[in-house]
Amino acid sequence: MPKRGYHHGNLRQALIDGALKLIEDRGPTGFTLSEAAKQAGVTPAAVYRHFEGREDLIAEGALQGYDIFAELMDTAYQSGQPSALKAFEATGRAYLAFARDYPGHYIAMFESGISVNRTPDLAAAAARANGVLEQAASDLSQHIPLEKRPPASMFSAHIWALSHGVVELFARNSPGRASPFPADDLLESGIGIYLRGLGLVGPDD
Template sequence: MPKRGYHHGNLRQALVEAALSLIEAKGPTGFTLSEAAKTAGVTPAAVYRHFEGREDLIAEAARQGYEIFADLMQFAFDKGQPSALASFEATGRAYLAFARKYPGHYIAMFESGISVNRTPELAAVATRARGVMEHAAAELSKHIPPEKRPPASMFSAHVWAMSHGVVELYARNSPGTQSPFAPEDLLESGIGVYLRGLGLIDADK
C-alpha cells in the first residue's frame, strides 16, 4: 500500500501548505521539518527532495506570499484609478486585508527572519510588491512641487511602516494592545494626517 501523502499531485506545494498551517499555529521557528512532513502526510525524507531545510521551506512560503501580496496591491491600485489619492489609500488598506486573510504568509514574509534576498525569485517578487506602492506614491506626489517632493521610495516606506505598525499592534490580537478604534480607522486617519502634512489633502477633510 503506498504511503499516505503520495497521492498529492504536487508534494512541494503540499509541504508549503503544511508549513503555513504550522507557522500560524506555532510561529516560524516553532516547528520542525518532520512536523511539516507529518502534516503533509509524507515521510521526513520526502521533504529533502524539495527543500534543503526549514528555512528554504519558509522562504518558499514567503515567496508565494509576496506573489499574492503584489497581486492584491496591484488590484487595489487599479481599482482606485483614475484618482491617485484613492489608489494610494487603497494600497494601504490592501496591506491590512492581506495580513488578515493570509496570516501564515504574512508571518513567513515579515516575521521569520528570512531575507528577501535569500533567493533571486523571492527578491524579484518582493521588489514587485514594493514597486506597486512606490508607483502609487509617485503618482500622488506629482501634486507636490518638485522642490518639496519626497522621494517616492521614502513616501511609500512611511505608509508601509504605518500599515505594518497597525497590523502588528492592533490587527493580530496581540495581548494588551487593544485599541478603541478599528484598525482600518487607525490606518485611514494616520494616512490622512500624513497626507495633510504634505499638503495633498485639505486640512478639513
C-alpha cells in the same frame, strides 16, 4: 493519515501549505520539518527531496506570499484609478487585508527573519510588491510642488511602515495590546494625517 501530497501529485505544495498552517499557529520557529511532513501527510524523509531545511521551506512560503501580496496590491492600485489619491489609499487597505487573509504568508514574509535577498526569485517578488506602492506614491506626489516633494521611495516607505505598525500592534492580536479603534480606522486616519501634512488632502477630507 493518507499521504495527501503523493495522492494529489503535488508534494512540494502540500509541504508548503502544511508549513504555512504551522507558522500561523506556532510562529516561524515553532515547528520542525517532521511536523511539516506530518501536516502534509508524508514521511519526514520526503521533505528533503524538495527542501534542504526549515528555512528553505519558510522562504518558499514567503515567496508565494509576496506573489499574492503583489497581485493584491496591484489590483487595489488599479481599482482606484484614475484618481491618484484613491489608488494610493487602496494600496494601504490592501496591506491590512493581506495580513488578515494570509497570516501564514505574512509571518513568513515579515516575521521569520528570512532575508528577501535569500534568492533572486524572492528578491524580485518583494521588489514587485514594493514597486506597486512606490508607483502609487509617485503618482500622488506629482501633486506636491517639486521643492517640497519627498522621494517616492521615502513616501512609500513611510506608508509601508505605518501599515506594518498597525498590523503588528493591533491587527495580529499582539499579547497585551489593544486599541479602542478598529485597525482599519487607525490606518485610514494615520494615512490621512500623513497626507494632510504633505498638503495632499484638506483638513476636512
